[in-house]
Amino acid sequence: MDYPIIAKPLVDEFKVRPNLDDYDRIRAGFHYPDVIKELDGLPGGALNIAYECIDRHIAHGRGDKLCWLWEGKDGSEERYTYADASRMSNQFANVLGKLGIAKGDRVFCFMDRVPELYAAVFGTLKAGCVTGPLFSAFGPDAAGDRLADAGAKVLVTSPDQRAKVAQMKPNLPDLKHIIIVEHGKEPVLEPGELSWNALMKDAATTYDIVRTSPEDPAVMHYTSGTTGKSKGAVHVHQAVLGHYATGKYVLDLHPDDIYWCTADPGWVTGTSYGMFAPHTNGVTSVIYEGGFSASKWYDVIQRHKVTVWYTAPTAIRLLMKAGDEIPKKYDLSSLRYTMSVGEPLNPEAVVWSERVLGLPFHDNWWQTETGSIMIANYPALPIRPGSMGKPMPGIEPGIIDEDGNLKPPGEEGDLALRPGWPSMFRTYWNNESMYRSKFKNGWYITGDRGRMDADGYFWFVGRSDDVINTAGHLVGPFEVESALIEHPAVAEAGVIGKPDPVAMEIVKAFVTLKDGYEPSDKLRGELLQFCRKKLGPGVAPREIDFIA
Ligand code: AMP
Numbered sequence: 027m028d029y030p031i032i033a034k035p036l037v038d039e040f041k042v043r044p045n046l047d048d049y050d051r052i053r054a055g056f057h058y059p060d061v062i063k064e065l066d067g068l069p070g071g072a073l074n075i076a077y078e079c080i081d082r083h084i085a086h087g088r089g090d091k092l093c094w095l096w097e098g099k100d101g102s103e104e105r106y107t108y109a110d111a112s113r114m115s116n117q118f119a120n121v122l123g124k125l126g127i128a129k130g131d132r133v134f135c136f137m138d139r140v141p142e143l144y145a146a147v148f149g150t151l152k153a154g155c156v157t158g159p160l161f162s163a164f165g166p167d168a169a170g171d172r173l174a175d176a177g178a179k180v181l182v183t184s185p186d187q188r189a190k191v192a193q194m195k196p197n198l199p200d201l202k203h204i205i206i207v208e209h210g211k212e213p214v215l216e217p218g219e220l221s222w223n224a225l226m227k228d229a230a231t232t233y234d235i236v237r238t239s240p241e242d243p244a245v246m247h248y249t250s251g252t253t254g255k256s257k258g259a260v261h262v263h264q265a266v267l268g269h270y271a272t273g274k275y276v277l278d279l280h281p282d283d284i285y286w287c288t289a290d291p292g293w294v295t296g297t298s299y300g301m302f303a304p305h306t307n308g309v310t311s312v313i314y315e316g317g318f319s320a321s322k323w324y325d326v327i328q329r330h331k332v333t334v335w336y337t338a339p340t341a342i343r344l345l346m347k348a349g350d351e352i353p354k355k356y357d358l359s360s361l362r363y364t365m366s367v368g369e370p371l372n373p374e375a376v377v378w379s380e381r382v383l384g385l386p387f388h389d390n391w392w393q394t395e396t397g398s399i400m401i402a403n404y405p406a407l408p409i410r411p412g413s414m415g416k417p418m419p420g421i422e423p424g425i426i427d428e429d430g431n432l433k434p435p436g437e438e439g440d441l442a443l444r445p446g447w448p449s450m451f452r453t454y455w456n457n458e459s460m461y462r463s464k465f466k467n468g469w470y471i472t473g474d475r476g477r478m479d480a481d482g483y484f485w486f487v488g489r490s491d492d493v494i495n496t497a498g499h500l501v502g503p504f505e506v507e508s509a510l511i512e513h514p515a516v517a518e519a520g521v522i523g524k525p526d527p528v529a530m531e532i533v534k535a536f537v538t539l540k541d542g543y544e545p546s547d548k549l550r551g552e553l554l555q556f557c558r559k560k561l562g563p564g565v566a567p568r569e570i571d572f573i574a
Pocket of ligand 1: 294295367473488495499
Protein backbone atom coordinates (compact mmCIF):
# COMPACT_ATOMS: atom_id res chain seq x y z
CA MET A 27 0.00 0.00 0.00
CA ASP A 28 1.20 3.52 -0.78
CA TYR A 29 0.98 6.00 2.04
CA PRO A 30 0.27 9.63 1.21
CA ILE A 31 2.83 12.23 2.15
CA ILE A 32 1.55 14.13 5.16
CA ALA A 33 1.95 17.19 3.05
CA LYS A 34 0.69 20.00 5.18
CA PRO A 35 3.59 21.36 7.15
CA LEU A 36 2.77 21.08 10.84
CA VAL A 37 4.02 24.59 11.44
CA ASP A 38 0.52 26.06 11.41
CA GLU A 39 -0.73 23.57 13.96
CA PHE A 40 2.17 24.05 16.37
CA LYS A 41 1.37 25.45 19.75
CA VAL A 42 4.68 27.32 19.58
CA ARG A 43 6.70 28.45 16.61
CA PRO A 44 9.06 25.61 15.64
CA ASN A 45 12.78 26.23 16.15
CA LEU A 46 13.29 24.79 12.69
CA ASP A 47 10.65 26.64 10.73
CA ASP A 48 12.43 26.58 7.38
CA TYR A 49 14.64 23.56 6.77
CA ASP A 50 16.64 24.91 3.83
CA ARG A 51 17.34 28.28 5.43
CA ILE A 52 18.50 26.81 8.72
CA ARG A 53 20.55 24.13 7.02
CA ALA A 54 22.30 26.69 4.84
CA GLY A 55 23.27 28.87 7.80
CA PHE A 56 24.21 26.12 10.20
CA HIS A 57 27.79 25.37 11.25
CA TYR A 58 28.31 23.01 14.15
CA PRO A 59 31.26 24.97 15.66
CA ASP A 60 28.95 28.00 16.01
CA VAL A 61 26.66 26.08 18.36
CA ILE A 62 29.05 26.78 21.23
CA LYS A 63 27.92 30.43 21.06
CA GLU A 64 24.52 29.33 22.35
CA LEU A 65 26.17 27.45 25.23
CA ASP A 66 28.61 28.81 27.83
CA GLY A 67 31.77 26.70 27.79
CA LEU A 68 34.14 26.87 30.73
CA PRO A 69 37.17 29.15 31.17
CA GLY A 70 40.19 28.39 29.02
CA GLY A 71 38.25 26.61 26.27
CA ALA A 72 37.13 23.81 28.58
CA LEU A 73 33.74 22.16 28.02
CA ASN A 74 31.79 19.88 30.33
CA ILE A 75 28.48 18.24 29.46
CA ALA A 76 27.18 18.45 33.04
CA TYR A 77 27.86 22.19 33.25
CA GLU A 78 26.01 22.85 29.99
CA CYS A 79 23.09 20.65 31.06
CA ILE A 80 22.66 21.75 34.66
CA ASP A 81 24.81 24.53 36.08
CA ARG A 82 24.58 26.81 33.05
CA HIS A 83 20.90 27.30 33.82
CA ILE A 84 21.69 28.29 37.37
CA ALA A 85 24.33 30.76 36.16
CA HIS A 86 21.59 32.31 34.00
CA GLY A 87 19.09 32.60 36.86
CA ARG A 88 17.04 29.50 36.06
CA GLY A 89 17.92 27.38 39.13
CA ASP A 90 14.29 27.22 40.27
CA LYS A 91 13.12 25.69 37.02
CA LEU A 92 11.84 22.12 37.33
CA CYS A 93 14.44 19.71 35.98
CA TRP A 94 13.23 16.17 36.82
CA LEU A 95 9.61 15.23 37.30
CA TRP A 96 10.08 11.73 38.63
CA GLU A 97 7.37 9.11 38.97
CA GLY A 98 8.29 5.85 40.69
CA LYS A 99 6.99 2.38 39.86
CA ASP A 100 4.74 2.65 42.92
CA GLY A 101 3.17 5.91 41.70
CA SER A 102 5.07 8.17 44.09
CA GLU A 103 6.13 11.51 42.62
CA GLU A 104 9.15 13.69 43.29
CA ARG A 105 10.20 17.00 41.81
CA TYR A 106 13.75 18.28 41.44
CA THR A 107 14.75 21.75 40.24
CA TYR A 108 17.91 22.50 38.28
CA ALA A 109 19.38 23.78 41.58
CA ASP A 110 18.59 20.39 43.21
CA ALA A 111 20.18 18.56 40.28
CA SER A 112 23.26 20.74 40.60
CA ARG A 113 23.55 20.15 44.34
CA MET A 114 23.12 16.36 44.03
CA SER A 115 25.58 16.02 41.19
CA ASN A 116 28.08 18.23 43.05
CA GLN A 117 27.77 15.95 46.05
CA PHE A 118 28.41 12.87 43.95
CA ALA A 119 31.42 14.49 42.27
CA ASN A 120 32.78 15.19 45.77
CA VAL A 121 32.10 11.56 46.76
CA LEU A 122 34.18 10.35 43.80
CA GLY A 123 37.03 12.67 44.82
CA LYS A 124 36.96 11.36 48.37
CA LEU A 125 37.09 7.79 47.09
CA GLY A 126 40.25 8.63 45.14
CA ILE A 127 38.57 8.37 41.75
CA ALA A 128 40.44 10.52 39.24
CA LYS A 129 39.74 12.21 35.90
CA GLY A 130 39.27 9.64 33.14
CA ASP A 131 38.24 6.80 35.49
CA ARG A 132 35.11 4.88 34.49
CA VAL A 133 32.11 5.07 36.79
CA PHE A 134 29.23 2.79 35.81
CA CYS A 135 25.62 2.71 37.00
CA PHE A 136 23.50 -0.43 37.04
CA MET A 137 20.04 0.31 38.37
CA ASP A 138 16.52 1.41 37.55
CA ARG A 139 15.54 4.93 36.57
CA VAL A 140 15.72 6.53 40.02
CA PRO A 141 16.81 10.17 40.59
CA GLU A 142 20.12 8.99 42.04
CA LEU A 143 21.05 7.51 38.66
CA TYR A 144 20.71 10.93 37.04
CA ALA A 145 22.66 12.63 39.85
CA ALA A 146 25.41 10.00 39.52
CA VAL A 147 25.75 10.48 35.75
CA PHE A 148 26.03 14.26 36.01
CA GLY A 149 28.31 14.04 39.09
CA THR A 150 30.59 11.63 37.23
CA LEU A 151 30.85 14.06 34.31
CA LYS A 152 31.54 16.99 36.63
CA ALA A 153 34.44 15.03 38.14
CA GLY A 154 35.91 14.52 34.65
CA CYS A 155 35.24 10.77 34.84
CA VAL A 156 33.60 8.66 32.15
CA THR A 157 30.01 7.60 32.78
CA GLY A 158 28.60 4.27 31.62
CA PRO A 159 24.95 3.57 32.42
CA LEU A 160 24.08 -0.12 32.08
CA PHE A 161 20.57 -1.39 31.35
CA SER A 162 19.26 -2.73 34.66
CA ALA A 163 17.70 -5.81 33.04
CA PHE A 164 21.07 -7.06 31.77
CA GLY A 165 22.10 -10.41 33.17
CA PRO A 166 25.49 -10.86 34.85
CA ASP A 167 27.26 -11.96 31.65
CA ALA A 168 26.03 -9.01 29.61
CA ALA A 169 26.74 -6.48 32.37
CA GLY A 170 29.96 -8.17 33.52
CA ASP A 171 31.54 -8.21 30.04
CA ARG A 172 30.92 -4.50 29.67
CA LEU A 173 32.24 -3.59 33.13
CA ALA A 174 35.34 -5.74 32.66
CA ASP A 175 36.12 -4.29 29.24
CA ALA A 176 35.69 -0.73 30.53
CA GLY A 177 37.82 -1.39 33.61
CA ALA A 178 35.15 0.35 35.67
CA LYS A 179 36.43 1.52 39.06
CA VAL A 180 33.06 2.37 40.61
CA LEU A 181 29.70 0.68 40.27
CA VAL A 182 26.60 2.47 41.51
CA THR A 183 23.89 -0.12 41.86
CA SER A 184 20.88 -1.25 43.88
CA PRO A 185 20.21 -4.16 46.26
CA ASP A 186 18.10 -6.02 43.66
CA GLN A 187 21.20 -6.36 41.46
CA ARG A 188 23.30 -7.94 44.26
CA ALA A 189 23.11 -11.53 43.02
CA LYS A 190 24.29 -10.45 39.56
CA VAL A 191 27.06 -8.27 41.01
CA ALA A 192 28.28 -11.19 43.14
CA GLN A 193 28.61 -13.33 39.99
CA MET A 194 30.41 -10.61 38.04
CA LYS A 195 32.77 -9.44 40.77
CA PRO A 196 35.47 -12.14 40.49
CA ASN A 197 36.06 -11.03 36.88
CA LEU A 198 36.29 -7.33 37.71
CA PRO A 199 39.82 -6.74 39.07
CA ASP A 200 39.62 -2.97 38.44
CA LEU A 201 36.42 -2.47 40.41
CA LYS A 202 37.28 -0.62 43.64
CA HIS A 203 33.93 0.54 45.01
CA ILE A 204 30.34 -0.67 44.96
CA ILE A 205 27.91 2.05 46.02
CA ILE A 206 24.42 0.89 46.96
CA VAL A 207 21.33 3.01 46.28
CA GLU A 208 17.86 2.07 47.39
CA HIS A 209 15.60 4.95 46.53
CA GLY A 210 13.73 6.27 49.54
CA LYS A 211 15.29 3.73 51.91
CA GLU A 212 18.45 3.05 53.83
CA PRO A 213 19.59 -0.37 52.60
CA VAL A 214 21.24 -2.82 54.92
CA LEU A 215 24.76 -3.07 53.52
CA GLU A 216 26.68 -6.22 52.83
CA PRO A 217 30.46 -6.50 53.28
CA GLY A 218 32.41 -4.51 50.70
CA GLU A 219 29.51 -2.17 49.90
CA LEU A 220 29.26 1.58 50.48
CA SER A 221 26.03 3.47 51.21
CA TRP A 222 25.00 6.13 48.69
CA ASN A 223 23.07 7.98 51.39
CA ALA A 224 25.94 8.02 53.86
CA LEU A 225 28.48 9.16 51.27
CA MET A 226 26.18 11.88 49.95
CA LYS A 227 25.30 13.12 53.44
CA ASP A 228 28.95 13.81 54.17
CA ALA A 229 29.69 15.41 50.81
CA ALA A 230 29.82 19.17 50.18
CA THR A 231 27.09 20.56 47.96
CA THR A 232 29.42 22.83 46.00
CA TYR A 233 31.97 21.61 43.50
CA ASP A 234 34.43 23.18 41.12
CA ILE A 235 33.74 21.30 37.89
CA VAL A 236 36.83 19.66 36.38
CA ARG A 237 37.96 21.65 33.35
CA THR A 238 37.50 18.91 30.80
CA SER A 239 38.62 19.60 27.27
CA PRO A 240 36.09 19.18 24.44
CA GLU A 241 37.94 16.02 23.42
CA ASP A 242 38.04 14.36 26.87
CA PRO A 243 36.02 11.11 27.04
CA ALA A 244 32.70 11.57 28.80
CA VAL A 245 30.30 8.71 28.05
CA MET A 246 30.65 5.08 27.06
CA HIS A 247 27.83 3.03 25.56
CA TYR A 248 28.28 -0.58 24.59
CA THR A 249 26.87 -1.71 21.27
CA SER A 250 26.73 -5.06 19.54
CA GLY A 251 28.38 -6.22 16.33
CA THR A 252 28.06 -9.39 14.26
CA THR A 253 31.09 -10.98 15.86
CA GLY A 254 32.82 -10.66 19.20
CA LYS A 255 31.55 -9.13 22.39
CA SER A 256 29.89 -5.76 22.49
CA LYS A 257 32.15 -2.74 21.98
CA GLY A 258 32.28 0.45 24.04
CA ALA A 259 31.66 3.48 21.84
CA VAL A 260 33.52 6.40 23.43
CA HIS A 261 31.94 9.85 23.31
CA VAL A 262 33.57 13.11 24.35
CA HIS A 263 32.36 16.29 26.03
CA GLN A 264 32.09 18.08 22.68
CA ALA A 265 29.13 15.79 21.92
CA VAL A 266 27.05 18.24 23.91
CA LEU A 267 26.93 20.54 20.85
CA GLY A 268 25.07 17.76 19.03
CA HIS A 269 22.74 17.06 21.94
CA TYR A 270 21.85 20.73 22.25
CA ALA A 271 21.40 21.41 18.52
CA THR A 272 19.31 18.30 17.82
CA GLY A 273 17.28 18.96 20.97
CA LYS A 274 16.49 22.37 19.54
CA TYR A 275 15.89 21.51 15.87
CA VAL A 276 14.71 17.89 15.90
CA LEU A 277 12.98 17.57 19.28
CA ASP A 278 11.89 21.19 18.90
CA LEU A 279 12.39 21.84 22.60
CA HIS A 280 11.25 25.19 24.00
CA PRO A 281 11.90 26.36 27.57
CA ASP A 282 8.36 25.65 28.79
CA ASP A 283 8.15 22.13 27.40
CA ILE A 284 7.40 19.08 29.54
CA TYR A 285 9.35 16.45 27.72
CA TRP A 286 9.21 12.67 28.06
CA CYS A 287 11.77 10.32 26.55
CA THR A 288 10.71 6.74 27.28
CA ALA A 289 14.17 5.22 26.71
CA ASP A 290 16.27 3.89 29.56
CA PRO A 291 19.69 5.55 30.08
CA GLY A 292 21.19 2.06 29.67
CA TRP A 293 20.75 2.72 25.93
CA VAL A 294 22.21 5.72 24.19
CA THR A 295 18.79 7.31 23.56
CA GLY A 296 18.16 7.41 27.31
CA THR A 297 21.32 9.47 27.95
CA SER A 298 21.63 11.63 24.81
CA TYR A 299 17.86 12.31 24.75
CA GLY A 300 16.75 11.33 28.27
CA MET A 301 19.40 13.61 29.83
CA PHE A 302 21.64 15.74 27.64
CA ALA A 303 19.36 17.13 24.92
CA PRO A 304 16.50 18.12 27.24
CA HIS A 305 18.74 19.61 29.89
CA THR A 306 20.99 21.60 27.56
CA ASN A 307 17.70 23.04 26.33
CA GLY A 308 16.60 23.73 29.91
CA VAL A 309 13.28 21.87 29.82
CA THR A 310 11.48 19.77 32.42
CA SER A 311 12.03 16.08 31.83
CA VAL A 312 9.59 13.40 32.95
CA ILE A 313 11.28 10.27 34.27
CA TYR A 314 8.92 7.35 34.61
CA GLU A 315 10.53 4.46 36.44
CA GLY A 316 7.95 1.86 35.42
CA GLY A 317 7.80 -0.22 32.26
CA PHE A 318 5.36 -0.28 29.36
CA SER A 319 1.61 -0.26 29.84
CA ALA A 320 -0.66 1.50 27.34
CA SER A 321 -3.01 2.98 29.92
CA LYS A 322 -0.19 3.93 32.29
CA TRP A 323 1.72 5.69 29.52
CA TYR A 324 -1.33 7.71 28.45
CA ASP A 325 -1.89 8.49 32.10
CA VAL A 326 1.70 9.80 32.45
CA ILE A 327 1.12 12.12 29.47
CA GLN A 328 -2.19 13.35 30.86
CA ARG A 329 -1.10 13.92 34.45
CA HIS A 330 2.25 15.54 33.72
CA LYS A 331 0.90 17.44 30.70
CA VAL A 332 3.67 16.16 28.47
CA THR A 333 4.15 18.39 25.42
CA VAL A 334 6.98 16.66 23.56
CA TRP A 335 7.20 12.89 23.51
CA TYR A 336 10.07 10.76 22.18
CA THR A 337 9.50 7.01 22.02
CA ALA A 338 10.16 3.92 19.91
CA PRO A 339 8.39 1.89 17.21
CA THR A 340 7.92 -1.25 19.34
CA ALA A 341 6.13 0.83 21.97
CA ILE A 342 4.01 2.52 19.30
CA ARG A 343 3.06 -0.88 17.83
CA LEU A 344 2.09 -2.03 21.33
CA LEU A 345 -0.04 1.10 21.75
CA MET A 346 -1.72 0.36 18.41
CA LYS A 347 -2.32 -3.22 19.50
CA ALA A 348 -3.88 -2.05 22.77
CA GLY A 349 -6.56 -0.35 20.68
CA ASP A 350 -8.03 3.03 19.86
CA GLU A 351 -10.45 3.10 22.80
CA ILE A 352 -7.87 3.47 25.59
CA PRO A 353 -6.41 6.83 24.44
CA LYS A 354 -9.96 8.24 24.26
CA LYS A 355 -10.18 7.92 28.05
CA TYR A 356 -7.26 10.31 28.56
CA ASP A 357 -6.77 13.98 27.89
CA LEU A 358 -3.73 14.01 25.63
CA SER A 359 -4.28 17.56 24.42
CA SER A 360 -1.04 18.79 26.01
CA LEU A 361 0.97 16.87 23.38
CA ARG A 362 2.25 19.05 20.58
CA TYR A 363 5.03 16.98 19.02
CA THR A 364 5.78 13.24 18.91
CA MET A 365 8.88 11.43 17.63
CA SER A 366 10.19 7.92 17.27
CA VAL A 367 13.59 6.27 16.92
CA GLY A 368 15.44 2.99 17.16
CA GLU A 369 13.91 0.79 14.48
CA PRO A 370 11.99 1.27 11.27
CA LEU A 371 8.73 3.03 11.99
CA ASN A 372 5.97 1.45 9.92
CA PRO A 373 4.05 3.98 7.84
CA GLU A 374 0.86 2.50 9.39
CA ALA A 375 2.06 3.76 12.77
CA VAL A 376 2.46 7.31 11.48
CA VAL A 377 -1.01 7.27 9.97
CA TRP A 378 -2.47 5.64 13.09
CA SER A 379 -1.00 8.21 15.45
CA GLU A 380 -2.24 11.08 13.33
CA ARG A 381 -5.74 9.60 13.41
CA VAL A 382 -5.84 8.54 17.05
CA LEU A 383 -3.52 10.94 18.87
CA GLY A 384 -4.01 13.80 16.44
CA LEU A 385 -0.25 13.95 15.78
CA PRO A 386 1.89 11.92 13.41
CA PHE A 387 5.07 10.38 14.82
CA HIS A 388 8.17 11.99 13.31
CA ASP A 389 10.71 9.26 12.67
CA ASN A 390 14.41 9.94 13.05
CA TRP A 391 17.57 7.94 12.67
CA TRP A 392 20.87 7.68 14.48
CA GLN A 393 22.87 5.07 16.37
CA THR A 394 25.14 4.61 19.38
CA GLU A 395 28.21 5.57 17.36
CA THR A 396 26.72 8.81 16.02
CA GLY A 397 25.87 10.05 19.54
CA SER A 398 23.04 12.27 18.33
CA ILE A 399 20.31 12.36 15.67
CA MET A 400 21.62 12.38 12.10
CA ILE A 401 18.48 12.17 9.93
CA ALA A 402 15.00 13.29 10.88
CA ASN A 403 11.50 14.31 9.91
CA TYR A 404 11.17 17.93 11.08
CA PRO A 405 8.08 19.87 12.10
CA ALA A 406 8.47 22.22 9.15
CA LEU A 407 8.84 19.51 6.52
CA PRO A 408 6.18 17.25 5.03
CA ILE A 409 6.45 13.76 6.53
CA ARG A 410 6.93 10.89 4.13
CA PRO A 411 5.56 8.01 6.20
CA GLY A 412 8.13 5.20 6.22
CA SER A 413 11.07 7.53 5.61
CA MET A 414 13.68 8.51 8.21
CA GLY A 415 13.64 12.07 6.91
CA LYS A 416 16.38 14.49 5.87
CA PRO A 417 19.85 15.15 7.32
CA MET A 418 20.25 17.21 10.45
CA PRO A 419 21.83 20.55 9.50
CA GLY A 420 25.61 20.13 9.64
CA ILE A 421 25.44 16.42 8.79
CA GLU A 422 26.27 14.91 5.40
CA PRO A 423 24.95 11.41 4.82
CA GLY A 424 25.43 9.48 1.60
CA ILE A 425 24.42 6.20 0.03
CA ILE A 426 27.62 4.55 -1.19
CA ASP A 427 28.80 1.46 -3.05
CA GLU A 428 31.37 -1.06 -1.77
CA ASP A 429 34.26 1.19 -2.92
CA GLY A 430 32.92 4.17 -1.05
CA ASN A 431 31.55 6.00 -4.11
CA LEU A 432 28.25 7.86 -3.93
CA LYS A 433 25.30 6.14 -5.58
CA PRO A 434 22.60 8.09 -7.42
CA PRO A 435 19.22 8.87 -5.81
CA GLY A 436 16.85 5.92 -5.76
CA GLU A 437 19.56 3.25 -5.58
CA GLU A 438 20.17 1.13 -2.53
CA GLY A 439 23.61 1.12 -0.88
CA ASP A 440 25.46 1.49 2.41
CA LEU A 441 24.30 4.39 4.53
CA ALA A 442 27.42 6.39 5.36
CA LEU A 443 28.23 9.73 6.99
CA ARG A 444 31.03 12.23 6.44
CA PRO A 445 32.97 12.13 9.75
CA GLY A 446 33.61 15.12 11.95
CA TRP A 447 30.37 16.04 13.69
CA PRO A 448 30.78 16.82 17.43
CA SER A 449 28.94 13.85 18.94
CA MET A 450 30.63 11.24 16.77
CA PHE A 451 32.24 8.40 18.74
CA ARG A 452 36.02 8.78 18.95
CA THR A 453 36.93 5.10 19.22
CA TYR A 454 35.76 1.73 20.52
CA TRP A 455 37.30 1.25 23.94
CA ASN A 456 40.28 -1.15 23.71
CA ASN A 457 39.46 -1.77 20.04
CA GLU A 458 40.99 0.88 17.81
CA SER A 459 41.31 -1.55 14.90
CA MET A 460 37.56 -2.22 14.89
CA TYR A 461 36.99 1.55 14.98
CA ARG A 462 39.27 2.06 11.97
CA SER A 463 37.53 -0.69 10.05
CA LYS A 464 34.36 1.43 10.02
CA PHE A 465 35.80 4.03 7.63
CA LYS A 466 36.15 3.89 3.85
CA ASN A 467 37.06 6.55 1.31
CA GLY A 468 36.39 9.39 3.76
CA TRP A 469 33.06 7.97 4.97
CA TYR A 470 31.96 6.44 8.26
CA ILE A 471 30.05 3.26 7.37
CA THR A 472 27.02 2.92 9.62
CA GLY A 473 26.23 -0.77 9.02
CA ASP A 474 22.77 0.13 7.69
CA ARG A 475 21.57 -0.15 4.11
CA GLY A 476 19.36 2.56 2.71
CA ARG A 477 18.49 4.77 -0.22
CA MET A 478 17.86 8.45 -0.80
CA ASP A 479 14.97 9.59 -2.96
CA ALA A 480 15.10 12.38 -5.50
CA ASP A 481 13.94 14.91 -2.90
CA GLY A 482 16.69 14.03 -0.42
CA TYR A 483 14.62 11.92 2.01
CA PHE A 484 16.45 8.85 3.35
CA TRP A 485 14.80 5.45 3.55
CA PHE A 486 15.98 2.55 5.71
CA VAL A 487 16.40 -0.79 3.95
CA GLY A 488 18.03 -3.06 6.56
CA ARG A 489 21.28 -3.92 8.30
CA SER A 490 24.30 -4.92 6.26
CA ASP A 491 25.52 -7.22 9.04
CA ASP A 492 23.99 -9.94 11.24
CA VAL A 493 23.13 -7.69 14.16
CA ILE A 494 19.59 -8.27 15.42
CA ASN A 495 17.36 -5.31 16.26
CA THR A 496 14.83 -6.52 18.82
CA ALA A 497 12.45 -3.91 20.19
CA GLY A 498 14.96 -1.23 19.20
CA HIS A 499 17.89 -2.87 20.98
CA LEU A 500 20.81 -4.28 19.03
CA VAL A 501 21.83 -7.81 19.94
CA GLY A 502 24.99 -9.47 18.62
CA PRO A 503 24.40 -13.13 17.70
CA PHE A 504 27.86 -14.04 18.99
CA GLU A 505 27.03 -12.90 22.53
CA VAL A 506 23.94 -15.14 22.61
CA GLU A 507 25.68 -18.09 20.94
CA SER A 508 28.52 -17.84 23.48
CA ALA A 509 26.05 -18.04 26.36
CA LEU A 510 24.21 -21.02 24.87
CA ILE A 511 27.32 -23.14 24.35
CA GLU A 512 28.19 -22.73 28.02
CA HIS A 513 25.24 -25.00 28.79
CA PRO A 514 26.39 -28.62 29.23
CA ALA A 515 23.79 -29.96 26.77
CA VAL A 516 24.71 -27.65 23.89
CA ALA A 517 27.20 -28.68 21.20
CA GLU A 518 26.66 -25.82 18.75
CA ALA A 519 24.42 -22.78 18.54
CA GLY A 520 23.45 -20.36 15.80
CA VAL A 521 21.37 -17.24 16.42
CA ILE A 522 19.30 -15.13 14.01
CA GLY A 523 16.71 -12.37 14.11
CA LYS A 524 13.26 -13.72 13.28
CA PRO A 525 10.75 -11.21 11.90
CA ASP A 526 8.16 -10.22 14.47
CA PRO A 527 5.12 -7.96 14.07
CA VAL A 528 5.69 -6.07 17.32
CA ALA A 529 9.42 -6.20 18.20
CA MET A 530 10.45 -6.12 14.52
CA GLU A 531 12.79 -9.06 15.21
CA ILE A 532 13.08 -11.54 18.02
CA VAL A 533 16.22 -13.45 18.93
CA LYS A 534 15.88 -17.03 17.74
CA ALA A 535 18.45 -19.77 18.39
CA PHE A 536 19.14 -23.08 16.63
CA VAL A 537 20.90 -25.59 18.81
CA THR A 538 22.52 -28.99 18.30
CA LEU A 539 22.85 -31.14 21.38
CA LYS A 540 25.80 -33.12 22.70
CA ASP A 541 25.61 -36.91 22.69
CA GLY A 542 23.47 -38.16 25.53
CA TYR A 543 20.97 -35.26 25.40
CA GLU A 544 17.56 -35.48 23.70
CA PRO A 545 15.47 -32.54 22.48
CA SER A 546 12.47 -31.89 24.73
CA ASP A 547 10.24 -29.01 25.79
CA LYS A 548 11.77 -29.27 29.26
CA LEU A 549 15.30 -28.82 27.90
CA ARG A 550 14.11 -25.95 25.69
CA GLY A 551 12.65 -24.23 28.75
CA GLU A 552 15.86 -24.84 30.68
CA LEU A 553 18.00 -23.32 27.91
CA LEU A 554 15.73 -20.28 27.65
CA GLN A 555 15.99 -19.75 31.40
CA PHE A 556 19.75 -20.33 31.34
CA CYS A 557 20.18 -17.54 28.77
CA ARG A 558 17.76 -15.18 30.47
CA LYS A 559 19.71 -15.52 33.70
CA LYS A 560 23.07 -14.93 32.05
CA LEU A 561 22.13 -12.24 29.55
CA GLY A 562 18.88 -10.72 30.73
CA PRO A 563 15.46 -10.96 29.08
CA GLY A 564 16.13 -8.32 26.39
CA VAL A 565 19.13 -10.19 24.97
CA ALA A 566 18.26 -13.86 25.55
CA PRO A 567 16.55 -15.90 22.79
CA ARG A 568 12.76 -15.94 22.76
CA GLU A 569 12.66 -19.13 20.66
CA ILE A 570 14.93 -22.16 20.43
CA ASP A 571 14.78 -24.90 17.77
CA PHE A 572 16.73 -28.13 18.11
CA ILE A 573 18.40 -29.34 14.95
CA ALA A 574 20.21 -32.57 14.18
P1 AMP B 1 21.72 1.59 18.54
O1 AMP B 1 23.14 1.85 18.21
O2 AMP B 1 21.51 0.49 19.51
O3 AMP B 1 21.02 2.86 18.94
O4 AMP B 1 21.00 1.08 17.21
C1 AMP B 1 21.13 1.82 16.03
C2 AMP B 1 20.52 1.05 14.90
O5 AMP B 1 19.10 0.94 15.06
C3 AMP B 1 20.72 1.72 13.57
O6 AMP B 1 21.99 1.48 13.00
C4 AMP B 1 19.57 1.11 12.76
O7 AMP B 1 19.90 -0.17 12.31
C5 AMP B 1 18.46 1.04 13.81
N1 AMP B 1 17.67 2.28 13.75
C6 AMP B 1 17.72 3.35 14.55
N2 AMP B 1 16.80 4.28 14.20
C7 AMP B 1 16.16 3.79 13.13
C8 AMP B 1 15.10 4.29 12.29
N3 AMP B 1 14.52 5.45 12.50
N4 AMP B 1 14.70 3.49 11.26
C9 AMP B 1 15.29 2.29 11.03
N5 AMP B 1 16.27 1.79 11.80
C10 AMP B 1 16.71 2.52 12.83
